[in-house]
Amino acid sequence: MKKKNKGESLIESLISMFLVITIIVPISDLFLKTFSVNVKTDTKNDINNQNENILEILKTKKYDEIFSFKGKYKITDINNFYNTFFIEDKYKILDQKNFGSEHKEIEIKQTDSFYVNEKGNKEYIMEITIGNIKNYYFPELD
Numbered sequence: 001m002k003k004k005n006k007g008e009s010l011i012e013s014l015i016s017m018f019l020v021i022t023i024i025v026p027i028s029d030l031f032l033k034t035f036s037v038n039v040k041t042d043t044k045n046d047i048n049n050q051n052e053n054i055l056e057i058l059k060t061k062k063y064d065e066i067f068s069f070k071g072k073y074k075i076t077d078i079n080n081f082y083n084t085f086f087i088e089d090k091y092k093i094l095d096q097k098n099f100g101s102e103h104k105e106i107e108i109k110q111t112d113s114f115y116v117n118e119k120g121n122k123e124y125i126m127e128i129t130i131g132n133i134k135n136y137y138f139p140e141l142d
Contacts, residue, residue: 047131053093060088067110069108075103078096081094107130111127124139
């Protein structure tokens with residue numbers, strides 16, 4: 001008995017290619033979307049960390065200084081931030097890479113809440129907003 005050399009027909013090849021494509025394309029698209037979401041999330045986390053660092057540096061200022069800085073500021077780079085808020089050298093821990101490439105909107109405003117200091121003067125709690133990060137500056141109580 002003679003063995004027939006049986007090969008793959010065109011229809012079999014097309015069916016197998018169709019099955020592979022219908023499985024691989026959605027899975028690869030899922031991986032690409034997941035990667036894209038991860039990159040966007042990492043970028044947002046970096047921006048939030050930068051804003052938190054800037055906020056913590058601002059909170060090193062004395063009450064009178066923070067009170068005098070009330071208002072809105074558009075900060076273009078890290079040196080602009082350091083110069084605008086007169087940051088001491090020991091707190092200059094960020095560089096331009098940490099600051100990011102986007103402009104920062106910083107708003108410092110007085111809240112309705114306050115403490116009365118030892119001299120009987122009101123010292124207001126200040127609200128500091130940078131991007132979507134909001135925090136409060138509390139006057140030092142001696």
